[in-house]
Amino acid sequence: MSRQYSYPASFEESLTQALASFQLTLKDSKALAKCVLALSDYFIQKPEAPTPWNETWAQVAYLCYYLPLNASRLRGIVAEAEKRNFFQGLERVIDFGAGLATASLVLSEKQAFRFQLIERAAEPQKLIETFFPQFTAEEWQRTFSAPKLKDPQKTLAVFSYSLTELSDIPDWAYECEALMLVEPSTQQDGRKLLQLRQKLLDKGYHVWAPCTHEGPCPLLTQSKTDWCHDRVHFAAPEWFLKMEEQLPMKNRTLTMSYLLMRKTPAEKIPAARVVGDRLQEKGKDRQMICRGPEREFLAWMHKTKIEQEIPRGVLVQIPENDVQKVSNELRVQKEIQRL
Template sequence: MHTSWSFPPSFESSIREALKSFDLTLEDSKALAKCVLALSDYFIQKPDGQTPWHESWAQIAYLAYFLPLNATRLNRLVHEADARGFFEGIEHVIDFGAGLATASLTLSEKHHFKFHLVERSQEPQKLIEKYFTQFKAEEWQKTWGKQNLKDPKKTLALFSYSLTELSDIPDWAYNCEALMLVEPSTQQDGRKLLDLRQKLIDKGYQAWAPCTHQLACPLYSQSKHDWCHDRVHFAAPSWFLKMEEQLPMKNRTLTMSYVLMRKTPAPKILAARVVGDRLEEKGKDRQMVCRSPEREFLAWLHKTGLRQEIPRGVLIDLPADLPKVSNELRVNQEIKVLK
């Protein structure tokens, strides 16, 4: 059974208050959907364009649609980071290309960091300060440089959907103790993120999540097409579902690609991670797992009668005596799911 996720409950009241300034409510599903389509069309026509924050329809689309979706993804990611102890010793967060500060808002629900938000547009800051009063930012800046770092050894550099137009993270970020990199789960962005993962490891960083090892990523090194991404099951509220009825996009599951990196050594994980969905093939079912630089699959032969549903993204305990044929681990007993 999979776990369903949603965005923090406090967000809905803030979104409702913000929409009042546009004479809208969350129940105005057709009007909200119209704004979402307008923003979608804008990015289709201008894929490299800056977010038109000055437009009311863009603000409405982010508040009612993109903020809930991205906060749900990040809620799941923060949970994973907490399980690994990733935030231990962190005091400052630099949210680069913050936009509506979705990542910082979500993170602040569980952690009392000093948040430094870097965003060129002023409209997001106005919305956050007026309607998301539960969140307090240390500062908002239009740019950021090495001279702005107050305590790099206690700082997390956060990039949430802000690296798409960059070939690399900014130079100042390499001075930070920790990095949280979250990108769309497209092939291009996902593989670029895996390339950056290896570059960071070469510079002395260690991967804390989702990776279970510090070696080459098999999805990147053993394939020219694969990329690593997580799938999040979305527990959408009723008002979101009604708005979605007016849209061609459906979001029962959400995907994201991410890596959590620190200069501090990562805890040892004696487990494998499920990195693929279960695929039915002739005579067997297969599901990709990651525990080393090798490209490996769990394989359930239909003739054995064994069948098991394992959610993507979980850690599993692989029996040492599983027979291996080529790149397949032939399952002969139930696999223990750790979390």
């Protein structure tokens, strides 16, 4: 069974109202796609440049493309976090580089947090306050520093696509109990996140997801090219599909790299995370899993007639008595169970 996500249902009305303020509707596929292409070209030409929020086309593109896509990715991550009880005891969220409050909007669906949003541009705050009445922030700030931290022991610091411009999290974030870091699943950003994971472990944080262990990351230490990333299926509405017809990029599945860490240790679970897609090889199928510092694969030998494809990113139980370890392969002798 695949993991399918879309953006929160309440966005539809908000997007309709917000686009109306630009004399647009969700059905203006060509005009919306033109804005998306303009912002995408801008980022291709200037990958390090800040989001040009002062431009109308950038606001439209964020509303109808990046917000729905990032919110769907974040819903997948929040679902994993909830499975592990990651939010227990947390009361505040600092959403750094909040943009259109993407992460806060998703977190506020089920969790009663108090939200501080840090966003250097003024336009996103105006759009959210005008068109997203379902969400209330405690405050929006243009900059942030340690003296503004209210209750770090109960605070989750969120960096959703806002670390790309930074080489490390800011000093104040190291005082927060919990961290949610989400990055584009590119090789460069993904591997940078794995290096940051090691630094955070060294500083006393514990990893809650996606890792099920706190050893060195095998994707970082055993390979020069791998990076850890998750994938969800995007349940795109009709208007999005129509807009996408005008675009060179398609989004049937969405990938993302993420880390959930806390100062409190996570409950140990005897599980592995599936970190690869199924690879079809001669005589067997393999999928990479992660449960320790070793780079390991589940292997289904064709002769056993056990056929399984496990979605990337889910947790599975490894029955020690029903797998045969051969080099870096765990040969499956009985169907693997998802957690």
